[in-house]
Amino acid sequence: MRRVSICTLGCKANQADSAALAGLFRERGYEVVEFPAPADVYVINTCTVTHLGDKKSRQMIRRAVRANPDAVVVVTGCYAQVAPEAVAGLPGVRLVVGTADRGQLVDLVEQVARTGRPRVLVGDPRRRREFEELGPAFFDTRARAWVKIQDGCDNSCTYCIVPRARGPVRSRRPEGVLREVQRLIGEGYREIVLTGIHIGAYGQDLGDAGLVDLLRRLINLPGLKRLRLSSIEPPEVTPELIHFMADSPVICRHLHIPLQSADDGILLRMGRRYTGEEYRRLVEAIKGRIPGVAITTDVMVGFPGEDEDAFRRTREFVETVGFARTHVFQYSRRPGTPAAGFADQVPPAVKEERSREMIAVAARAARRFAEQFVGATMEVLVERSRDRGWWEGLTDNYLRVLFRNGEQLEGQLVAVRLIGLAGTVLLGEGCEKGTDRGRNCGGAVE
Numbered sequence: 001m002r003r004v005s006i007c008t009l010g011c012k013a014n015q016a017d018s019a020a021l022a023g024l025f026r027e028r029g030y031e032v033v034e035f036p037a038p039a040d041v042y043v044i045n046t047c048t049v050t051h052l053g054d055k056k057s058r059q060m061i062r063r064a065v066r067a068n069p070d071a072v073v074v075v076t077g078c079y080a081q082v083a084p085e086a087v088a089g090l091p092g093v094r095l096v097v098g099t100a101d102r103g104q105l106v107d108l109v110e111q112v113a114r115t116g117r118p119r120v121l122v123g124d125p126r127r128r129r130e131f132e133e134l135g136p137a138f139f140d141t142r143a144r145a146w147v148k149i150q151d152g153c154d155n156s157c158t159y160c161i162v163p164r165a166r167g168p169v170r171s172r173r174p175e176g177v178l179r180e181v182q183r184l185i186g187e188g189y190r191e192i193v194l195t196g197i198h199i200g201a202y203g204q205d206l207g208d209a210g211l212v213d214l215l216r217r218l219i220n221l222p223g224l225k226r227l228r229l230s231s232i233e234p235p236e237v238t239p240e241l242i243h244f245m246a247d248s249p250v251i252c253r254h255l256h257i258p259l260q261s262a263d264d265g266i267l268l269r270m271g272r273r274y275t276g277e278e279y280r281r282l283v284e285a286i287k288g289r290i291p292g293v294a295i296t297t298d299v300m301v302g303f304p305g306e307d308e309d310a311f312r313r314t315r316e317f318v319e320t321v322g323f324a325r326t327h328v329f330q331y332s333r334r335p336g337t338p339a340a341g342f343a344d345q346v347p348p349a350v351k352e353e354r355s356r357e358m359i360a361v362a363a364r365a366a367r368r369f370a371e372q373f374v375g376a377t378m379e380v381l382v383e384r385s386r387d388r389g390w391w392e393g394l395t396d397n398y399l400r401v402l403f404r405n406g407e408q409l410e411g412q413l414v415a416v417r418l419i420g421l422a423g424t425v426l427l428g429e430g431c432e433k434g435t436d437r438g439r440n441c442g443g444a445v446e
Contacts, residue, residue, distance in 0.1 A: 005032045005039035005067075010047025012195040012230045014077060014146035019137035026138050026174075028106045033142075035060075036067040046079035046087075048161060050332035054079055058090065065092030076102060078165035082116055082336075082393065084122040099123035099151075099311045103134055114209055126166030129205075133176055136183060142411035143393075144384045145189040146230075148172065149214065150196035155233070156340040157271045159303065159331060160445050161426045162197060171284055174209050174217060175252045182217055188229070189227035190413055191252075191381050191394075192218075199229065200236025212240050219250045219417050225413060226381065226396060228252040231298075234259075234274045252396040253290050254324075257282070259296040262317035263310035266303055269342070270411060278318060283321055294324035294369070294397040301358055302331040302351030306340035310353055318361050324369040324398055325356045325424075326362035330355050366424040370399055373426065377417045384411040403428035 004025045008018040019044060022032045033039055042064035047053035057079045064073050074095040075087045081098035086272070088096045097105060100123060112119055113128050131151060139145050150171045153163045181192050194214075196202065203209040218227055227250050234257050245251045261267050262276035274282075283295055299318060301311065318326055330351040335341045371393075380393040380401045389404050402425055403416045416428035 001029065001031045002041070003033050003037070003039040004041040004043065005033050005035045005037055006043045006045065007064065008025050008045045009030050009056055010045075010053060010145055010325040011197075012048060012079065013082065013151070013197055014045050014047065014147055016137065016146040016195050017134075018416050019139050019146060020134035020148070021045070021102065021134045022138040024103070024106050024134060027135065030106075032138060032140070036063050038068060039071060040068075041072045041074065042111075043074045043076060043105075044068070044443055046077035047080055048077075048079040048165060050329060050334075052332070054083070060095060061087075061090055063326070071126075072109050072188070073110060074105070076105070077109060078162070081122055081165045084120050087093065088118065088120045093153060094118045096120040096122060099125060100132055102127055103132060105206075116223075122422040124153070128167040128170060128434040131176075132174040133172070137180070139189075141383065142188045142190075143227075144191040144193060145196050146183045146193045147177060147184070148196055149177050149194050149405065150199055150202045154201065155196040155271070155273075158342075159270060159300070159334065161334040161337055164253075164336060166197050166379070169198060169205055171202050171204070171206050171209075173206070174214055177214060177343065178217060178221070180367070181224070182221055185221060185223040188411060190411060191228060192224065193228045193230055195230040198233070200232045200383065201347065202368060211236075212238075212244050215244060215251065219248050224250055226250065226252055226255060227258040228396075229256075231256040234279055237282055238284070239285070241285055242289050252398070254296070254396065254398040255286065255293065255297075256296045257431070259314075259317070260298060260300045261303065261306070262314040266306055266310050267313075269305055269340070270303060280317070280321060287322070292373075294399070295322070296325040296398060298327045298329070299358060299362070300329060301330050301354040304331070304339055304346065305344045306331075306346055306354075315358060315361055318358065318365060322369060323365050323368050326358075328358045328362055329356055335445065339353050363424065367421065370421055370426055372397060372419060377415055380414050380416045382412050382414055385410060399426055400424070401426045401428050403430060406431045407434075418419065 006018050043062050046057035072094045073092050076097045080087050082098050084096050152167045152169045154169050202211040253322050264275045378395045381392040382391050384392050391409050418426045418428045420427040
């Protein structure tokens with residue numbers, strides 16, 4: 001049997017894309033193996049959000065070539081889309097495909113393998129108008145599955161290259177989403193994560209269905225245990241969405257809402273459509289309606305023009321707003337974006353120092369959020385086993401939990417009493433009874 005190995009870099013949308021590509025290869029008789037196990041085909045699904053994404057993508061390409069110089073090495077994703085010539089010039093790369101037209105990827109791979117001629121197939125993303133259905137996704141666990149509901153972005157953030165890589169908003173038809181989620185429920189997945197490039201814009205190109213309309217249909221599917229939303233922009237967290245989440249026992253108490261900066265001047269230069277105070281009021285509204293909710297976020301340091309006062313405002317915001325987790329990253333100059341041409345670029349050493357400081361602040365905030373749940377019993381979706389009988393999983397409000405149990409629990413929902421904290425990871429012990437969303441003591445809840 002032919003073997004394919006897929007390496008995924010970047011966002012949850014890329015993870016969903018890779019799972020769909022794995023499904024395509026499986027349907028054609030390929031065995032999907034872990035990266036970089038020996039394989040006949042390597043697919044590197046790349047990221048280009050920052051220069052580090054580019055660098056890691058190149059590293060994984062070289063790693064695949066070293067693993068088997070005779071394999072067909074395929075490079076796809078956002079880096080392949082925006083820099084196809086550079087990617088095609090890397091030694092060992094046989095096929096370059098961008099962020100669309102991937103439904104024929106297996107045929108293209110076999111054509112390249114047969115002819116020995118490398119190919120580059122990257123079109124203009126601005127011409128894309130329909131969501132590309134790739135077929136049933138394949139995941140190597142039975143815990144969480146990602147379902148992509150849209151692609152593309154119509155925002156114009158001055159630092160962001162994603163619209164150039166992904167094209168305009170294209171929403172997946174609700175019927176396609178429902179079929180995919182029903183299939184995954186039938187295969188035993190306990191948690192479904194809805195993802196995309198700009199999920200808050202879901203349905204704006206369909207005319208008759210928005211995000212809440214889709215959620216309303218999904219939560220009624222028999223057997224659905226958890227439904228989680230991936231990243232959503234602040235203006236799109238509407239009162240309707242907040243109230244719907246609060247009233248649903250299925251939707252996870254977790255929202256990832258990118259902040260980027262809390263300084264209004266920087267937000268304006270970034271092209272973000274909110275102020276720091278508006279963001280704070282949004283968080284307060286969510287927490288007031290959904291007890292125990294986790295708000296996670298992204299924070300960028302070193303954007304052009306960010307002086308000490310602007311950085312201090314963002315640092316103090318992260319210290320006080322109560323984030324459950326914060327992804328901190330340094331501004332990266334992306335060719336072709338407006339911010340790349342701004343004159344007041346922040347020196348690399350300053351960005352590095354601010355990054356270290358913000359990461360420390362974020363870690364303390366994450367620990368404070370987790371501490372408030374010590375002593376509670378919560379429902380944990382068990383994702384994987386660890387050494388010596390330890391298991392690891394997630395609560396619905398995105399707390400990572402380690403607990404000891406001798407049973408086979410992967411993919412199960414288990415009630416766990418939280419008894420301590422190691423860094424930002426909660427330590428727990430199993431209980432004996434069932435639970436309703438983990439608020440009472442219990443063991444396996446299914």
